[in-house]
Amino acid sequence: MALLALSLVLFLGLHLIRVVVPGFRLAMIDKLGKPVWIAFHSIASILTLVFVAYAFAAARSEPIGMLYNPPAGMAHLTVTLMLIAVICFVAGFLPAGHIRAKTKHPVVLSVKIWALAHLLSNGEAYSVLLFAAFLAWGVILRISLKRRLRRGEITLPVFVSAKYDLYAVVIGVIVWALMIWRVHEWLIGVAPLPMLAS
Numbered sequence: 001m002a003l004l005a006l007s008l009v010l011f012l013g014l015h016l017i018r019v020v021v022p023g024f025r026l027a028m029i030d031k032l033g034k035p036v037w038i039a040f041h042s043i044a045s046i047l048t049l050v051f052v053a054y055a056f057a058a059a060r061s062e063p064i065g066m067l068y069n070p071p072a073g074m075a076h077l078t079v080t081l082m083l084i085a086v087i088c089f090v091a092g093f094l095p096a097g098h099i100r101a102k103t104k105h106p107v108v109l110s111v112k113i114w115a116l117a118h119l120l121s122n123g124e125a126y127s128v129l130l131f132a133a134f135l136a137w138g139v140i141l142r143i144s145l146k147r148r149l150r151r152g153e154i155t156l157p158v159f160v161s162a163k164y165d166l167y168a169v170v171i172g173v174i175v176w177a178l179m180i181w182r183v184h185e186w187l188i189g190v191a192p193l194p195m196l197a198s
Contacts, residue, residue, distance in 0.1 A: 001064060004126055007055040008133045011048035014041070015137065019144040052130075059126035060189075066123045074121035079180060079192050081117035085110040086179075087172035096157035097164035104156055105145055112138035 017025050029037045091099040092107035103109050115135035119128065148154045185191045 001059050001062065001126060001129065004052070004055040004059045004129060007048065007051040008130065011045070011052050012133060012137045014044055014048055016140065019140060056126065056130055059129075060124075062126075064125045067125050067128050068123040070121045070123050075193055078117040078121040081113055081120075082179070082192075083172065083176045085113040085117065086176045087168050088113065090172045090175070091164070091168035094164045094168055095160040097162050097166075097168065098159065099165050099168055100157045101159040105142060108138050108141050108145070112142070 013020075025037075028040075032040070088099065088103060088106040089110035091097065091103070092105075092110065094100065100106050112135055115131040115138060118131045119135065122128070122131065145154065149156065180192050
């Protein structure tokens with residue numbers, strides 16, 4: 001658990017630099033140049049994400065108890081919410097359709113839905129730590145984005161075409177179906193729905 005906590009501090013802290021210490025980010029960009037900073041940040045993000053995955057796997061092997069027992073049927077609710085999360089995530093990387101324009105920050109929203117959905121169906125201490133941390137990160141980042149919008153530092157996506165909503169839904173459903181089918185079990189070691197376990 002300690003290793004998982006450390007990995008989350010490193011990964012999420014790295015993605016809150018702009019929020020918590022914006023001056024440090026600007027100083028590094030001035031010193032290294034923006035391309036070098038982006039490359040460093042990207043590499044560090046990948047490494048710390050791998051660390052989170054390793055630490056989570058290690059925590060799952062420890063004899064850690066349950067903080068709460070999710071009610072029956074929560075797995076189905078989680079799977080349903082994940083469809084929305086995946087569609088929002090995909091929409092965030094496409095030109096703006098209605099989904100991206102209305103949600104404003106669909107990738108951040110998808111992370112919050114993902115985290116909340118998994119908190120509903122996972123009561124293990126390590127799961128609660130992981131998903132609560134990401135949910136908190138999503139909330140903090142959303143507040144920060146609203147403030148940056150008011151200061152004029154960012155702009156909201158402008159609607160382009162509804163065809164990108166169709167793309168987001170089709171791609172999202174395909175990815176979601178693949179995750180339910182086997183990919184989630186291959187990557188995480190847990191089937192999203194118990195009856196689908198190998």
